[in-house]
Amino acid sequence: MSQWVAEITNNPEKDYELYVELLEDDEYRARIEMADSASLVLRVYNTETDVVLPVDWLVHIIDLAKKEIRQSLQSE
Numbered sequence: 001m002s003q004w005v006a007e008i009t010n011n012p013e014k015d016y017e018l019y020v021e022l023l024e025d026d027e028y029r030a031r032i033e034m035a036d037s038a039s040l041v042l043r044v045y046n047t048e049t050d051v052v053l054p055v056d057w058l059v060h061i062i063d064l065a066k067k068e069i070r071q072s073l074q075s076e
Helices: 057-073
Strands: 004-011 018-025 027-034 040-044 051-054
Touching: 040 057, 051 057
Parallel strands: none
Antiparallel strands: 004 018, 018 027, 027 040, 040 051
């Protein structure tokens, strides 16, 4: 099974703004960074162009999926 790690680091190209680097088995896979002064995004690497997802929306979808999937398993 993959080993995932989150590293908090800073970006010298953006005035040393903090972000979270996400690594799978020591391979850089994505980062969580500020999109603007009020929102975070998840930037996924290793695609033709980076995939950028709003973190608040993603958390909402994950919560929804957890509820729906758990309910569907209970009804079986």
